[in-house]
Amino acid sequence: MNARRAIALPLGAVVLVAAVLALMFAAGGDDYRPSPPRDPCQQRESGKVAPDIEAIAERVVLTGTDELACELGITRERLLLGLASPADRRQLAADASIDQSGLARLLKRSLIQGVTRLDRASALPKTSALKEQIADELDVPGIAKTAIRNTPDAVVDDLLPTAGVLRRSIDEIDVQTLLRDLQSADALESQLRDAIRAGAMEEARAQLLDKLPGPLQDIL
Amino acid sequence: MTARAADGVGLQSRAGDTFEGPRRSAVVTLSLAVAIVLADSAIVTLALPSILRDFDVEVSTVAWVLIAFNLVLALAAVPAARLCIRGNARGAAVIGLVVFAAASAACALAPSFGVLLAARIVQALGGALVIAACLELLVVTVGSQTRGAGLWASAGVAGTAIGPVAGGLLTDAISWQSIFIVQVPLVLLALPAVLATGRGSQKREHSVDRPHLAANLALALISAALTAALFLLVLLLVEGWRQSPAIAALTVCVIPVAALLAAPLARRVAAGSQAEAIAGSILLAGGLAGLALLPDAALAWTVAPQALIGFGLGLTVDSLTQVALRERLPQTLHGGWTIAARHAGVVAGLAILTPVFTADLKAAEQPAREAIAAQVLDSRLPASSKLALAHGLADQLVAQRGRVPDLSQAFEDAALPAAQQPQAARLELALDDQLERATTRAFRDAFVIAAAIALLAVVPAALIRPASEVQA
Numbered sequence: 001m002n003a004r005r006a007i008a009l010p011l012g013a014v015v016l017v018a019a020v021l022a023l024m025f026a027a028g029g030d031d032y033r034p035s036p037p038r039d040p041c042q043q044r045e046s047g048k049v050a051p052d053i054e055a056i057a058e059r060v061v062l063t064g065t066d067e068l069a070c071e072l073g074i075t076r077e078r079l080l081l082g083l084a085s086p087a088d089r090r091q092l093a094a095d096a097s098i099d100q101s102g103l104a105r106l107l108k109r110s111l112i113q114g115v116t117r118l119d120r121a122s123a124l125p126k127t128s129a130l131k132e133q134i135a136d137e138l139d140v141p142g143i144a145k146t147a148i149r150n151t152p153d154a155v156v157d158d159l160l161p162t163a164g165v166l167r168r169s170i171d172e173i174d175v176q177t178l179l180r181d182l183q184s185a186d187a188l189e190s191q192l193r194d195a196i197r198a199g200a201m202e203e204a205r206a207q208l209l210d211k212l213p214g215p216l217q218d219i220l
Numbered sequence: 221m222t223a224r225a226a227d228g229v230g231l232q233s234r235a236g237d238t239f240e241g242p243r244r245s246a247v248v249t250l251s252l253a254v255a256i257v258l259a260d261s262a263i264v265t266l267a268l269p270s271i272l273r274d275f276d277v278e279v280s281t282v283a284w285v286l287i288a289f290n291l292v293l294a295l296a297a298v299p300a301a302r303l304c305i306r307g308n309a310r311g312a313a314v315i316g317l318v319v320f321a322a323a324s325a326a327c328a329l330a331p332s333f334g335v336l337l338a339a340r341i342v343q344a345l346g347g348a349l350v351i352a353a354c355l356e357l358l359v360v361t362v363g364s365q366t367r368g369a370g371l372w373a374s375a376g377v378a379g380t381a382i383g384p385v386a387g388g389l390l391t392d393a394i395s396w397q398s399i400f401i402v403q404v405p406l407v408l409l410a411l412p413a414v415l416a417t418g419r420g421s422q423k424r425e426h427s428v429d430r431p432h433l434a435a436n437l438a439l440a441l442i443s444a445a446l447t448a449a450l451f452l453l454v455l456l457l458v459e460g461w462r463q464s465p466a467i468a469a470l471t472v473c474v475i476p477v478a479a480l481l482a483a484p485l486a487r488r489v490a491a492g493s494q495a496e497a498i499a500g501s502i503l504l505a506g507g508l509a510g511l512a513l514l515p516d517a518a519l520a521w522t523v524a525p526q527a528l529i530g531f532g533l534g535l536t537v538d539s540l541t542q543v544a545l546r547e548r549l550p551q552t553l554h555g556g557w558t559i560a561a562r563h564a565g566v567v568a569g570l571a572i573l574t575p576v577f578t579a580d581l582k583a584a585e586q587p588a589r590e591a592i593a594a595q596v597l598d599s600r601l602p603a604s605s606k607l608a609l610a611h612g613l614a615d616q617l618v619a620q621r622g623r624v625p626d627l628s629q630a631f632e633d634a635a636l637p638a639a640q641q642p643q644a645a646r647l648e649l650a651l652d653d654q655l656e657r658a659t660t661r662a663f664r665d666a667f668v669i670a671a672a673i674a675l676l677a678v679v680p681a682a683l684i685r686p687a688s689e690v691q692a
Contacts, residue, residue, distance in 0.1 A: 002490070002491070005491040005492070005495065006492050006494065006495040007495070008489075008491065009489055009491040009495040009496065009498075009499040010495060010498045010499045010502060012499065013499035013500075013502040013503045013506070013531075016503065016506070016528065017502060017505070017506025017507075017510075017528060018506075020506060020510050020528060023524065024510050024513035024514070024515060024521075024524075024525075025513060027515035027516070027521075028515040029513030029514055029515040030513060031515075032514060032515050032516065032657055032660060032661065033587075033657055033658075033661045034584075034587045034588055034590075034591040034654050034658045034661070035591055035654065035657070036591075037590050037591065037593075037594045038594070055602075075590060075594075076594075077589075077591075077597070078590055080593060081589060081590065
């Protein structure tokens with residue numbers, strides 16, 4: 001009787017432990033870990049970007065960094081966090097067997113590829129959808145703002161194809177200097193975004209004002 | 221020297237004794253003193269995060285508040301027991317109680333981390349005298365070696381189990397210093413009982429039995445694993461899941477409640493010390509493995525593993541202590557060996573597990589940062605708001621210097637417009653979820669190692685001879 005109890009108690013303990021562990025496993029205890037960042041080589045959401053210059057620039061930066069991260073075989077988050085630190089930047093470049101200026105060139109090329117990817121997915125809004133914002137934000141006299149607002153959509157879209165404007169804006173960015181002067185991880189995304197936005201606005205200003213009637217151009 | 225039935229009272233009577241008048245009061249206050257000293261082994265566990273913040277030290281440094289006490293207690297327990305046997309237990313108890321009380325007050329008033337550590341060391345020296353002397357005095361008071369040892373062992377289990385809960389509640393209600401202040405009058409309550417008791421056992425000239433190796437080894441392994449249960453679980457709840465010490469204390473209540481339920485259950489089943497020790501080790505290992513497999517940061521998920529740990533504690537420590545003392549003389553010396561084994565186990569547990577989980581916590585930083593960055597980048601907030609949040613979150617991560625950050629401050633500082641608040645609230649929840657996942661995962665290896673240590677205790681537990689064989 002006592003011997004049976006001496007065996008039953010440890011056996012009962014084993015059964016109890018097995019039941020609890022089975023419950024924990026069944027509830028997903030083995031998978032409770034931070035969500036792994038997405039594979040940058042996989043296409044993310046392909047919804048249309050909101051007709052807002054800041055939102056477009058942000059999507060371009062994120063898609064472009066996805067392109068570069070995919071090429072380097074790391075996550076987008078690791079790339080964005082790593083580009084901000086000189087030591088991590090050197091490591092990233094070394095891992096890719098290139099120097100830091102090569103890394104900057106790769107980043108610029110990836111941003112342009114990002115624009116192409118978004119353009120092919122028809123995710124970029126037409127520039128005519130941004131007419132109001134462009135008119136509001138351009139530092140030009142009120143009469144010119146009115147003229148921009150009244151320019152036919154077809155003319156605006158013909159003059160300023162979104163993807164083209166973005167590509168040319170990216171071309172103008174000195175990525176190497178930007179990377180060198182970077183102060184923090186979150187600054188990279190914002191500085192690239194601001195640079196793209198500034199480039200796009202400058203081109204909009206030049207192209208649209210150039211098409212205004214001659215007398216109006218003289219006045220301005 | 222073998223089989224010396226000192227008083228013929230069976231072990232089964234260990235928790236069911238009744239005493240009257242002054243004898244009862246002496247038993248209560250002496251048991252309370254033992255419980256308080258042994259509670260001190262883990263009582264500050266829930267206060268560690270507060271101590272860590274007050275003295276601005278690292279997690280691995282603050283662990284020394286526990287390590288120092290347990291290490292000194294482990295080293296001093298046997299010499300203190302020898303002192304009690306050779307000298308007089310009453311004098312040792314008085315000195316021990318006064319030193320312990322004074323050192324407790326010094327802990328509460330410590331102006332620096334160094335002073336706190338020094339006071340903890342002195343506290344442990346006084347505590348070693350108290351524990352050894354109280355075993356001797358409890359035997360004298362109840363007039364039975366077996367019953368005295370049973371009361372002493374039960375008081376130790378109760379103190380070990382209830383300590384962290386009491387410490388957590390006091391820390392939350394008042395401060396971590398209050399833990400030490402409260403101990404001063406409580407331990408001194410035993411002084412009248414000590415002074416009223418005889419000098420202790422008469423000095424006896426007899427040979428000394430060797431310590432019970434298997435029982436003491438099992439006790440050391442169980443204590444090392446139990447440290448993980450208390451120390452790591454509490455750190456996970458308070459630092460990882462951001463629960464208040466009071467909530468954490470109430471949560472870990474499951475362990476002492478289950479431990480207290482285990483004693484009557486063990487008496488009813490009457491399977492013997494060996495079976496109890498084996499079953500208890502398996503339950504403890506299972507509970508720790510359960511904590512390594514938490515599927516969510518909800519407190520409810522810790523209940524079942526904690527119940528297993530509590531049952532394991534209740535079944536093992538009491539029965540192993542009694543086995544270690546059974547039929548061995550001088551009993552006080554063997555009591556000292558059990559204390560030394562238990563607290564050496566605690567120190568070994570902390571020494572093994574602290575570097576493991578601090579390294580894992582550090583390794584979890586990068587995945588957590590990437591997961592947070594991904595959530596912020598993919599959120600539907602406007603880019604300018606993301607930027608404001610990213611600045612704040614980065615500041616929080618830097619400011620916490622390796623500790624788990626409180627991200628809510630970044631959201632408050634960003635002062636987002638009302639229209640963006642619902643989206644920001646969703647993002648904050650998602651970020652907190654990622655942090656909880658990262659920290660819970662970081663504790664996993666330590667819990668698995670602790671479970672393995674507990675399972676190892678099955679080996680020495682299996683070597684314990686059943687009581688029937690000993691009597692035969």
